[in-house]
Amino acid sequence: GVTVDYYSTTKASAGLQIGAQQYAHVLFFMTDDALMNFRRSPGWAASANIEYATPERGETLAAETTTSLSPVIAVVFGQSGLRVGATLDGVKYSRIIP
Known part of the structure; x- marks a missing residue:
């Protein structure tokens, strides 16, 4: 029931996409x-x-190995910008140490 850690993410993608x-x-x-x-x-x-x-x-309609292979729920919020795309992505989660 509490926040445990904070992580930063670095994401690379390939596919058809335009915008930010x-x-x-x-x-x-x-x-x-x-x-x-x-x-x-x-x-x-x-x-x-x-x-x-x-x-x-x-x-976003997505499937990710973090949520597809284990009991983890991802919630995306605060989306803004102007973008459209269909991509394959790779994400690296890195723990932020205070």
Whole structure:
């Protein structure tokens, strides 16, 4: 029921895309094992998505290895910008140490 850690993400993508987008996301670990596996992993995840963002709203239809292979729920919020695309992505999660 509390925030455990903060992470930064670095993302690379390839596919058909145009524009710029900014967003935030949070991961909810539904079991202790899911959290421990994430903490012990090297932090790499792969995904595929179709997305758009306008100044008024944004939507993403995506599948990511972090959430598809374990009991983890990802929530994306605060999307802004002007972008449309269909991509394959790689993400690196890095723990921020205070």
